[in-house]
Amino acid sequence: MSKDTYFKNGFKSVREEVKQDMEQQFVSETVGELKSNNNIIFRDNVEVHLAKDFGFCWGVERSIAMAYEARSHFPSKKLHITNELIHNPQVNGKLQDMDVNFIPKTGGLDGGKDFSGVGDGDVVILPAFGASIDEMELFDSKNVEIVDTTCPWVSKVWNTVDMHQRKGLTSIIHGKYGHEETVATASFCETYLIVKNMEEAEYVARYIKGEGDRGEFMEKFKMAMSDDFDPDKHLEKLGLANQTTMYKKETRAIGQLFQKAQLSKYGPTDVASHYMEFDTICDATQERQDAIHDLVSTRSSLNLDFILVIGGWDSSNTQHLLEIPLNAGLKAYHINEGGCISPDNKITHRAMDGEIVTEEFMGKGKVVMGVTSGASTPDRAVQDALDRVFLLKKINPDLQ
Ligand code: SF4
Incomplete structure (x- = not known):
């Protein structure tokens, strides 16, 4: 692909503006408080222990920044993404709001997609997990510009x-x-x-x-x-x-x-x-897995009731974070956003076999919970989930 139509280092001229936008969108006060308090907070009869390593990895942050920069750099061009940029509903929703088109899947498990909407002069963003050679060849044959956010x-x-x-x-x-x-x-x-x-x-x-x-x-x-x-x-x-x-x-x-x-x-x-x-x-995956292992190993001394794992339901690294506590016999819930926790004390979560199930969530009295999030999950999503847990404990008399 020609150097003039292939971008793999983002766009410097809009970097600062995008950085501020991302901070506003993703940074969380609650997570900041946890970090400055040795990863523990106690609120509304809920004790929260945050895993040492969690959330956005370097590759994901880089990918989001490059996609946002592309939108600012090409304000009037039609932008497409070959797939979800990362497996996170908030980030993908934000990209849709920015008028970025997700190339539709045609079904099947071979990654088939419908590229008919990609036209001459459009810009195509490749996600953090890359694109196949077939896709690259297809784009090469079309007159498009490529923003390649593939993680190194x-x-x-x-x-x-x-x-x-x-x-x-x-x-x-x-x-x-x-x-x-x-x-x-x-x-x-x-x-x-x-x-x-x-x-x-x-x-x-x-x-x-x-x-x-x-x-x-x-x-x-x-x-x-x-x-x-x-x-x-x-x-x-x-x-x-x-x-x-x-x-x-x-x-x-x-x-x-x-x-x-x-x-x-x-x-x-x-x-x-x-x-x-x-x-x-990659180190990011390993560090998040080690951190959840550490948390699980302290379950008896902390009296952990459960671990909340936050991340996209399609996110493979998040699914593995769930498996670690479950395989150790500790209750754990994988939710993809705070909205999975409802005011009637129900939680909708993805079980290890992939089934989405809804069940009764917390019991009466003090709750001790661990929390972690996948590599494509912003801290703000962790905050949303924790806020729901705190609120539920505070307002539901059956949980006092
Ligand atoms: S989890 Fe690892 S491979 Fe995937 S985007 Fe992050 S740093 Fe890259």
């Missing part, structure tokens, strides 16, 4: 899978095959297989060791493999990559599993040419 951590994964391909390895991508970031990563690979969890990885490892059924394998991974994938040929030399927001411990365990499988098949002398791994999980 995501680009790092692309570089890794590119290196796999050049070395003749099959890229095993630990990710979700319908997720935009994984769709983009897979588009950089000639040969790939996507495994979403340990169960699927164990299935593949058994196949490597000669214990699988080819027909069943092909059926199981039909949506998650490159077109020409042949498990009898393409599992010989493997490289591991991941969707940046996956659960890091699981990526590690999957890596060890494949390394062991290759070791048992090819022996210690040859294993290095049959398995390759680089750490491509």
Whole structure:
């Protein structure tokens, strides 16, 4: 793409104005108070413990700033985004208010979209989790300007899978095959297989060791493999990559599993040419996961009743933050905005299996809660949720 129509560093001339706008929109007094009080506050009979690391990561802030800057830099042009900029309803709503068009999805799990509304001279913003090579080629063929907000951590994964391909390895991508970031990563690979969890990885490892059924394998991974994938040929030399927001411990365990499988098949002398791994999980994801682990580990000393996890329901990194307390047997609720907590003491939340459920929320008397938020969640959303919790405790006589 020509340098004149491809922007990947934002627009300096409008940076200060956008910075102020973002501060007004996202900064939270309550979160500020928590931070200056050792991450603890007590209000209306609710004790809140905020995770040490939470909320907006560097890549998301950068992506939002670049999108807002694009709007100011191209005030009269038609702007499109290939997908949600990040998985956050408030940020995406704000972009719609700024007259930024979200390219509609055509359904299906392959990331299909309807680009017919993108016309000559328009501006297209690529989100933090990037765009596929097919999309980039399409834009190249149209006369559009590109504002690329892809997070450098995501680009790092692309570089890794590119290196796999050049070395003749099959890229095993630990990710979700319908997720935009994984769709983009897979588009950089000639040969790939996507495994979403340990169960699927164990299935593949058994196949490597000669214990699988080819027909069943092909059926199981039909949506998650490159077109020409042949498990009898393409599992010989493997490289591991991941969707940046996956659960890091699981990526590690999957890596060890494949390394062991290759070791048992090819022996210690040859294993290095049959398995390759680089750490491509971004620090932000890891820090948020560690912080929630820390919070969960103090559950007994703090008498934690539950953990509130705030973030978009489609946000993969937020979903993993929910899994940590739930897997440790601690009650936790994943909500996507404060509005999920209603005045009749009900909470609407996303369960670990993805179902959205509504149930009774808090009990009587003092409540001790932990709180965290995903990497695409502004502090203001945390404040909205906490304000609802405080208000509920204050005004509902059944909860006193
Ligand atoms: S979570 Fe990591 S990879 Fe994703 S936008 Fe943030 S810094 Fe980038």
